[in-house]
Amino acid sequence: MAISVDYLNKKVKECFLDLGSFPEDKKIPLDVLINMWVESHGIDEEDAFAILVELSDKNLLTLVKDARSGDAYSSYHEIYVTQHDVLRDLALHLSNHPDVNERKRLLMPIRDTELPRDWGRNTDRPFNAQIVSVHTGEMREMDWYPMEFPKAEVLILNFASNEYFLPPFMDDMPKLRALIIINYNTTEATLLNFSVFTNLTNLRSLWLEKVLVPELSNTTAPLRNLRKLSTVLCKVNNSFNPSVLDLPMIFPRLTELVIDHCDDLVKLPVSICKVNSLQSLSITNCHRLSELPAGFGLLKELQILRLYACLELKVLPPSIGELIGLKYLGISQCVNLRSLPREIGRLASLEIIDMRECPQIVNLPSPVMLLNLxxxxxxxxxxxxxEDWKNVKRGMRHLHVQVAEKWYSLDWLHD
Structure with missing residues (x-):
């Protein structure tokens, strides 16, 4: 097995070794991997995905794909990666350097109640790891060693607890570009010491899973370089308080926002309409989301709008017709959505509409409007x-109408 890994291209081998950063027997969200590789290896998303496919073809990992995904606008969080324990052990073995301070990846091979003792014995020197992965239970302030990571670009915090004190060393990680926080507990965890985010000026990607997202307000230190923010299985409503939150001030360069399985999200803050840099917005399985802001059309750079399984959503705002750059509109399983707004006919850039399992939508806007697409x-x-779409197709020969098969999944209940 080690011989076959040795024959991998250097970049591909590095990506394979990164897989040791995640706990055994857990699904790894593809979005997490792609962002990690982009930020730590200086490659673009297309190259990262090609590496993933190569590793899959060589049986060095397994792709677990949502049956709904597959087109060019599928979200990466619909796809997971798994790896056999033997392959993970191999990645860990090949990543081990005799000098713990010189390891490129500083990883915990198994979950433990405390940090490895050899980490504590070497705190007199900086750790030069580019990727740091911790896997513990609850962590308090006193549980962290006084460690320095001047070169760390990726930090992965895996844990299972109701409370988690963020490591004080995050306060001085000048090169950190990707932060992944995943709680494997049955309930959301409260994050303590959130002030460490103040100095993460180079952070570009943030993944939060099963945590209580701290309240964001105009006093929150801006994450000026953050491009991607993902909140999965989180409690977010307090953090998105519409009356006090100025999103463009806090995230001035945000291009992608994912909110998935956040069951307390009822409304989006109005200020989201002023995040001029936003290109992709995915709000999925947020069953209580009841409306979008009236000024939604201000998001002129938005190309992807994914509203999947938002059960309480009944209407789309007319201003959606002002999203001149929108290429993909996904509203599948929005079971109470009553209609497509007639203004949808103004979306001249729109390439794909996914509206499967929307039983309340029985009539389309005027064909005259739709022919403008x-x-x-x-x-x-x-x-x-x-049949209504096929009638439209008569005037749009290039249009393909696909009748979807009904499909159900409880995969989100994993672990």
């Missing part, structure tokens, strides 16, 4: 509304 190439819909 000059870029539309694909519609995925239920059988009940497919």
């Amino acid at each position: 000059k870029s539309l190439r694909r519609v995925i819909c239920d059988d009940e509304v497919s």
Whole structure:
């Protein structure tokens, strides 16, 4: 097995070794891996995905794919990676350097109640790791060693607890670009010491899973370089208080926002409409989301809008017709959504509409309006509304109408 790994391209081998950063027997969200590789290896998303496919083809990892995904606008968080324990052990073995301070990856091979003792014995020198991965239970302030990570670009905090004190050494990680915080407990964890974010000026990607997202306000230190923010299985409503939150001030360069399985999200802050840099917005499985801001059309750079399984969402704001750059609109399983707004006909850049399992939508806007969708190439819909789309297709020969099969999954209940 080690011989086959040795024959990998250097960059591909480095990505394989990164897989040892995650706990055994856990699904790794593809989005986490892709962001990690982009930030730590200086490659773009397309190259990162190609590496993933190569590792899969060589049986060095396994892709677990949501049956709904597959088109060019599928979200990476719909795909997971798993790895056999033997392969993970190999990655850990090859990453071990005799000098713990000189390891490129500083990893905990198994979950423990405390940090490895050899880490504590070497705190007199900086740790030169680029990737740091911790896997513990609850951590208090006194549980952390006084460690220095001048070169760390990726920090992964895996834990299982109700409370978690963020490591004080985060206060001085000048090169940190990707931060992944995953709680494997059954309930959301409270994060303590959130003030360490103040100095993460180079952070570009933040993944929060199963935590209580701290309240954000105009006094929150801006994360000026953050491009991607993902909140999964989190409690977020307090953090998104519409009356006090100025999102463009806190995240002035945010391009991608993912909110998934956050069951307390009811409304988005109005200030999201002023995040001029936002290109992709995914709000999925947020069953209590009831409306989008009226000024939603101000997001002129938005290309992807994914609203999947937002059960309480009944209407889309008319201003959606002002999203001149929108290429993908996904509203599948929005079971109470009553109609497509007639203004949708103004979306000249729109290429794909995914509206499967929207039983309340039984009529489409006027065909005259829909014929203005000059870029539309694909519609995925239920059988009940497919004939209306096929009537539109008569005037749009390039349009493909796909009738979706009903499909259900409880995969999100994993672990």
